[in-house]
Amino acid sequence: MKAIVVKRESKMPLLSWKEIPDIQCGPEEVLVEVKATAVNRADLLQALGLYPPPPGESEILGLEMAGVVAAIGDAVHNRQIGDRVLALLPGGGYAQQAVVHHQMLIDLPGSWSFAEGAAIAEVWLTAFVNLFIEGTLQPGEAVMIHAGGSGVGTAGIQMAREAGAAVYVTAGTQIKLDKCRALGAELAVNYKEEDFFEAVMTATGGNGVDLILDPVGGAYLNRNLDLLKENGRLINIGLLGGNSVEMNLATVLGKSLRIIGSRLRSRPLTEKIAITRKFKERFWPMLEEGRIHPVIDRVFPIEEAQAAHAYVRKNRNTGKVILEVGIEE
Ligand SMILES: NC(=O)c1ccc[n+]([C@@H]2O[C@H](COP(=O)([O-])OP(=O)(O)OC[C@H]3O[C@@H](n4cnc5c(N)ncnc54)[C@H](OP(=O)(O)O)[C@@H]3O)[C@@H](O)[C@H]2O)c1
Incomplete structure (x- = not known):
């Protein structure tokens, strides 16, 4: 798969879209083909080497994604290949594939774009x-x-x-x-x-x-x-x-x-699952109805992650900056 790889040789980190080894999901996880992710301030700090991921989590940037389920762990029985989903991630969103615990998934409404889905979780x-x-x-x-x-x-x-x-x-x-x-x-x-x-x-x-x-x-x-x-x-x-x-x-x-x-990323998985469930119960129906909505400022292709980071660093965005992951042969 391809992912954003960070090179820290000069003052400003260099972000490039490069081939890295594929990943696999564990028994309680699903593997998602990522269609969109988003820029967060934490990514800017992580790229600078100032905010490492929690121990054991992906070193790849990216705290959220929307995409399509591509593989399912042996212990997951409520998911199908092809499901359109979004989720919070502890890392790993800036890539063509991400793995996530199945209880973290939120179903992406049929009328929503992947960019809209990627603007939610974090x-x-x-x-x-x-x-x-x-x-x-x-x-x-x-x-x-x-x-x-x-x-x-x-x-x-x-x-x-x-x-x-x-x-x-x-x-x-x-x-x-x-x-x-x-x-x-x-x-x-x-x-x-x-x-x-x-x-x-x-x-x-x-x-x-x-x-x-x-x-x-x-x-x-x-x-x-x-x-x-x-x-x-x-x-x-x-x-x-x-x-x-x-x-x-x-x-x-x-x-x-x-x-x-209060921090979100460092919380235990059980707490993040509970937060996701409570959020879904209270506010997901309103999001589905369109009473409330994700606010998107700009969409960049993921190959331009460097420019997207600069845009956020300069405080230019109102709402979210999305990175779209295109389909490559
Ligand atoms: N603790 C957690 O778990 C957690 C999780 C997610 C995000 N966060 C934090 O929450 C904040 C918002 O995140 P986000 O992704 O929504 O950010 P964002 O969309 O990038 O927006 C941040 C905005 O903060 C304003 N700002 C920047 N420096 C400022 C300063 N010195 N004084 C006042 N305002 C300033 C800027 O808007 P103006 O043009 O209005 O100045 C900037 O556009 C970030 O600090 C992020 O690290 C924390």
């Missing part, structure tokens, strides 16, 4: 687990979603809206701000022009919010803590704005706040 499951399992978001609550125009943000806004929460976001361009409002955000703050704390405090009549989903980290920590109501929850999922900052614990104690760091 960002929708991340937004879901953090808003609803870690963050216990309830109807009537207020939630702040930073980087609202990101893949995670565009998924999170829609699910939070459907759950009956009031959604506030930050984003750094007019296109992203407009998209966030169109997806259901009550207020979208351009963090480059306005202080998000002041803007959201004004919009909530001085009340603040119950939950914050934050991929920015250090640069936002103190304003995030100030923005939370009593018993508020701050879920940190990234460090785009740095990882080190001085904070006053009196704010945390004085409002009984919870600060939670």
Whole structure:
């Protein structure tokens, strides 16, 4: 099969589409012929050698895919060759073949493209687990979603809206701000022009919010803590704005706040299966109906993974950047 191979000789890693040995599925896995995968920030870091895959997992980049089942493990009885599926992966998506535990699979609706399928797993499951399992978001609550125009943000806004929460976001361009409002955000703050704390405090009549989903980290920590109501929850999922900052614990104690760091990729398989099942039960029917939808910015052929990484690194995307895997003789 072919896969993206990373060469790290200069400062910028070189990504090339090359022949590597075929893979096989284990007894409880299926082998999928990958038709599309997507770029995630974790891939950018992994390509730089800064975010190795969990022990024992594929060294190939790629945390999600959509494709067609091509082989089935001996212990899998509910799948057929030819099933159109999508799934979260611990790695290995940037390739013509990927293996995945059969309980991680989600059926791709007949009317959906593979690109749409590949836009789901990583960002929708991340937004879901953090808003609803870690963050216990309830109807009537207020939630702040930073980087609202990101893949995670565009998924999170829609699910939070459907759950009956009031959604506030930050984003750094007019296109992203407009998209966030169109997806259901009550207020979208351009963090480059306005202080998000002041803007959201004004919009909530001085009340603040119950939950914050934050991929920015250090640069936002103190304003995030100030923005939370009593018993508020701050879920940190990234460090785009740095990882080190001085904070006053009196704010945390004085409002009984919870600060939670949360990762998806490193969770045990059993937890990922449970998260996938709960997500499917609650939000998959809405995705199938089209009430909520994956947001795709651009589709690149996988041979242009290098350019796709550069596009994401420059913060150009609103929603997902997809890599399509063509059929080769
Ligand atoms: N913990 C987990 O399990 C997990 C899983 C998936 C993703 N993540 C993290 O969640 C974040 C979003 O992922 P994604 O794939 O949805 O990302 P994405 O689509 O690539 O979007 C990220 C956006 O963040 C904004 N941003 C970048 N640097 C920033 C900064 N210093 N301050 C404020 N905003 C900044 C940019 O938008 P603007 O133009 O608005 O600045 C950028 O386009 C990433 O940090 C990713 O690593 C974590």
